[in-house]
Amino acid sequence: MLEQLKSELEDIAFMLGEDANRKEIHSKVIKCLLLVEGVSANSSHEVSDVEEINKVSRRLRMWAKPERQAQYNSQILNAFLELSSSGEVNITEKDLSDKLGNPDWFSSNYVQMKAKADKNHGKVFDTSSGYIKIWEPICSAVDEYGRKVFNIGI
Numbered sequence: 001m002l003e004q005l006k007s008e009l010e011d012i013a014f015m016l017g018e019d020a021n022r023k024e025i026h027s028k029v030i031k032c033l034l035l036v037e038g039v040s041a042n043s044s045h046e047v048s049d050v051e052e053i054n055k056v057s058r059r060l061r062m063w064a065k066p067e068r069q070a071q072y073n074s075q076i077l078n079a080f081l082e083l084s085s086s087g088e089v090n091i092t093e094k095d096l097s098d099k100l101g102n103p104d105w106f107s108s109n110y111v112q113m114k115a116k117a118d119k120n121h122g123k124v125f126d127t128s129s130g131y132i133k134i135w136e137p138i139c140s141a142v143d144e145y146g147r148k149v150f151n152i153g154i
Contacts, residue, residue, distance in 0.1 A: 004035055011028055012028045012032070021104075023104040027108040030111065031107070031108070031111050034111055034115055034120065047116045047117060047118060052116045052122065052123050053138055053141075055122050056122035056141060057138065057141040059073075060138070060145045061144075061145075069149070072105050073112075073121045073122075074149075076096065076110055077124060078149065079096055080134075081142075081146050081149075081150060082099065083095060085150070091132045092132065093127075096110065097110075109121065110125075113125050114127055123135050124138065124142065
């Protein structure tokens with residue numbers, strides 16, 4: 001994790017030298033903050049699976065409301081569910097970003113949806129297989145979300 005943090009910080013330093021896009025730099029900084037959060041969580045209070053499951057379940061009920069569908073986290077999850085229900089099996093981060101039209105906000109919000117941390121959107125995705133999957137402990141909550149938003153299950 002520290003190696004990844006070092007690499008991200010080097011990328012940011014290089015981007016600053018090139019006067020890169022502010023949104024791209026912001027995204028990299030968010031990734032670094034999440035990595036730091038992960039390092040500090042390992043040394044202090046680690047978010048338990050139960051805490052994360054409860055947080056995500058509460059948030060999914062909120063995200064399913066029509067007035068919350070414009071939120072980035074809802075848009076990302078909706079795009080994933082749409083790809084899944086269309087028969088896509090091996091969904092990548094690029095597939096998801098492409099489905100959303102490659103918005104500037106995608107990376108910084110998506111990274112928060114695949115990590116357990118005190119201050120994140122909530123761990124919804126698992127990428128340990130190299131492809132995006134719904135994090136197993138919250139599958140039933142995502143099923144409920146899908147039924148409310150699209151009338152589908154995963």
